[in-house]
Amino acid sequence: MAHTTDSTVTAGPRPSLLYVVKQVELAARSHMDELLKPAGITALQYTALTVLRRRDGLSSAQLARNSFVTAQSMADMITTLERRGLIARRRDPDNRRAMLISLTDAGRELLATHDEAMGALEERMLSGLTPRQRRDLEAYLNRCRTALSDVPPH
Numbered sequence: 001m002a003h004t005t006d007s008t009v010t011a012g013p014r015p016s017l018l019y020v021v022k023q024v025e026l027a028a029r030s031h032m033d034e035l036l037k038p039a040g041i042t043a044l045q046y047t048a049l050t051v052l053r054r055r056d057g058l059s060s061a062q063l064a065r066n067s068f069v070t071a072q073s074m075a076d077m078i079t080t081l082e083r084r085g086l087i088a089r090r091r092d093p094d095n096r097r098a099m100l101i102s103l104t105d106a107g108r109e110l111l112a113t114h115d116e117a118m119g120a121l122e123e124r125m126l127s128g129l130t131p132r133q134r135r136d137l138e139a140y141l142n143r144c145r146t147a148l149s150d151v152p153p154h
Helices: 017-039 043-054 060-067 071-083 104-128 131-147
Strands: 087-092 096-101
Touching: 017 043, 017 104, 043 060, 043 071, 043 096, 043 104, 060 096, 071 087, 087 104, 096 104
Parallel strands: none
Antiparallel strands: 087 096
16 A cells, blocks of 8 residues: 555555565564563574474574575574574484484473464464365465475475
């Protein structure tokens, strides 16, 4: 929507779907950050931990791609999460130069502590949709992600 100088909204072209997707992401991330603040982690750190819960033993590069951060940001995040005892690194038996990252018991515990609140946030986000619309939305978003990525989901 276009805005005039006196801050009234005027009719105009609808926002792009990319814009709407980004607004949903920003709103969800803001709520997640608020929920996670007492635990001392960010939504991005939480996302990385949930990726590891789904697929243990990723390299830093794989974890970065699946957590939507740069390799440099992931390197800093790994240091922080390892220092907190939420993840551990070990040598890759197939490539001694590579390190694989896993959740620790403390990391699994932290995620379990927040599962209910994150589930409630997701439920709030989807509250206006029928069960069929929810399934369709998930399928559509997965198709969109696949169309834009060469990386399979984890």
